[in-house]
Amino acid sequence: MIINILAGGPIDLLPSLEKYDKENIVWVGVDRGVFTLIQKGIIPQYAFGDFDSVSSEELAVIREQVGDLQKFSPEKDETDMELAINWALQQEPTLIQLFGATGGRLDHLFANVQLLLKPILQNINTEMEIIDNKNTIYIRSAGEHSIQKMNDRKYISFVPVSGAISRLTLVGFKYPLKDCHIPLGSTLCISNELINDYGTFSFTEGILMVIRSRD
Template sequence: MKTIYIVAGGPIDQLPDLKAWPAPSLWVGVDRGISSMLSQGIKPNIVFGDFDSVEPSDLDIIKQEDFVVFQYPSEKDDTDLGLAFHWALSKEPETIIIFGNTGGRMDHTMGGIQLLLSHKVLSLFPRTEVRIVDQSNSMTARAAGSYTIRKQQRYKYISFLPMSPVVEGLTLSGFKYPLADKDIALGSTLCISNELISENGHFSFRTGILLVISSTDQDT
């Protein structure tokens, strides 16, 4: 399986134009994200959730259409997004992109980031690439290693945030602000809002976990 797109229930105004993205192998709708998808004219193949936030008219569509439905009680040991994500991860596709996870409740946003940081996600890369995407950002996580990042017209800024107590030996080349073998502690803002000056940049580090965020030049 090549790609799975998951649409969660965050604010619809933070969603990109989903139809502008290359067609995935599967569309997965998560609770209110199902309504967001349908509003853009996209029908999910699979739906997850307790469906307490889905528009009543969209619930009727779920009942009438030939969707694969995973329904759960409201009280459970994982979020609706977490359940959908772990299901998608078990399929080991080349790419999982999560839409609709940011811009609303901060706990859900941070929960999505925690999914990016899970050991299984980090260990599956590069076989499976996982990203969270909204109107202005694309984020992913990386364990220690050496990586290439390509310049994209949409994303002017690239930030590197330590997600472990320390990231050791961070080196950046092809960037406006290069680094050479720098240790970055958790809480540092040193590597926010860098820019690529080459078509391809490179970053590497010896230990730790980095959150890599590519952003547009839209101010927040």
């Protein structure tokens, strides 16, 4: 099962959601993202939020269209996105894709990126990624990971997010590495590219953010 979550980020940064609207997909709306989904002809099965970013008329439409709506007080310990992700992780999907999670307020952006750590920190076997119209972002723990070429997102960057990265090795890349130490704050691994259809990256210690981008 795949769970797609749409938050209330700027609409102009969204990819074509129809591309991700397939069978066996569960759609979840977060705050204004619920109304955006409805406008795009995708009715979410679940909705989360305090809904302080929609009008009373828009909230009425949401209540009419969505079967399972969980409305929270604006004064709470978690963001609306975190509440939706917590629920999604409990469903044990293979993948959670987050949309509308970039752009706008930087505190929301950094909070959403930080939420990508949840499956790793909780030892949950679910992959999670943020997708907008120019970037895909995900996080991996130590081990060997395969990566496939994407013609529309050919630039690949690796960013340490939890201490240094030990023995980073890149195979099949324009700029390969072998057992390289990458300290926190390094920009060594920004804007690499695959030279084959597939490549691998591996490391023995640390947590690594992978960012796939296009110009």
